[in-house]
Amino acid sequence: MPIYHVKHTTKYIYPSAVIDSANQIILSPPSDNYQEIISHEIRIKPSAIVDSYFDYFGNKVGVFTIVEPHTDLVIVVDAEVETKPVPVPSDFWSAKSQWENIDKTSLEVDFLDFVKFGSYQSLKEIRSVIAPIANREKTVLQCVQSLSAYVYEQITYQQGVTDVETDIDKIWELKAGVCQDFAHLLLEMLRISAIPARYISGYICPMGNELRGIGATHAWVEAYIPDYGWLGIDPTNNCLVSDRHIRIAFGRNFNDCTPVKGTYKGSSAHTLSVAV
Known part of the structure; x- marks a missing residue:
């Protein structure tokens, strides 16, 4: 089983000193x-004490404050992780029984956050695209894979055209973006199809053939498959999650899993760099 060493560096540089940085x-x-x-x-520079707690979803969250003036903030994560093979679900149950299971599961409290989809201008158009791709004549797994393939084929992987605030309408209009955009679009398409789906943040590790998303944090989706559980699927690379994926956190969307966020007093201008 592979063992990966991950070094994740986040660096903020400010044009003048800032204070009271809460992160x-x-x-x-x-x-x-x-x-x-x-x-x-x-490790954090300037040095800070990190307090931790577990959020609503069970993700480990760290919080720290730097009161004194500083012109840069560096956060370095060093981790060694052993990953294990992820089994592929068997798809021998009938489509009818799977969808009956999905309809019951979607009403359970633990799944309610993962079946709600947004209201946006492109909703009608997205529904029309989904209809022939993911219908109830197919099994849930077949629908998940078909929708992931659609996102992979129709959305161009392009850095710099979107940001963390980009909504579904803009992604749909641009037909371009990065891993978080691929994940957000697939999330909505699955939820519109009544399939519970959640956003995953993590890393994808190099091993021979290069995949999109290496060198930065990565994002993918977990869809609920009856009689299996949560299945990871990576629409940016159109593949099932494997032992090359390392999961950090899950939630409803990127906002629940944001790697670093905070506030400070000082100039709003800053330069951000991230390396994994």
Whole structure:
């Protein structure tokens, strides 16, 4: 089983000194059935004490404050992670029984956050696209894979045309973006189809053939498959999640999993660089 060493550096540079910097970080991968955290360390410059808690979804959240004046903020994560093979679900149950299961599951409290979809101008058009691709004559797994393939084929991977605030209407208009945009669009298409889906933040690790999303934090989707559970699917690369993916956090969307966010007093101008 592969063991990966991850070094994730986030650096903010300010044109003049800022003070009272209060920050929240979600940068701690959990150990679960498919990954084991061998070591994990977070270093911050200027030095700060990080307090931690677990949020509503069970993600580990760190918070810290830097009161004194500073012109840069550097957050470095060093982690060693062993990943394990992820089994592919068997698809032998009938489509009818799977959809009956989905309809019941979607009403359960634990799934309500993951079946709600937004209201936006392109909703009608997106529905019309979904109809022939993901209908109830197919199994849930077939629908998930078909929708992921559609996003992969129709959206151009292009950096710099979107940001973390870009909404579904803009992604649909541009037909371009990065991993978080691919994930957000697939999330909405799955939820419109009544399939519970959640946003995943993490890393994708290089191993021979290069995949999109290497060198930065990555994002993908987990869809609920009856009699299997949550299945990771990566629409940016049109593949099921494997032992090359390391999960950090999950939520309804990017906002629930933002790696670093915060406030400070000082100039709003800053330069951000991220390297993984």
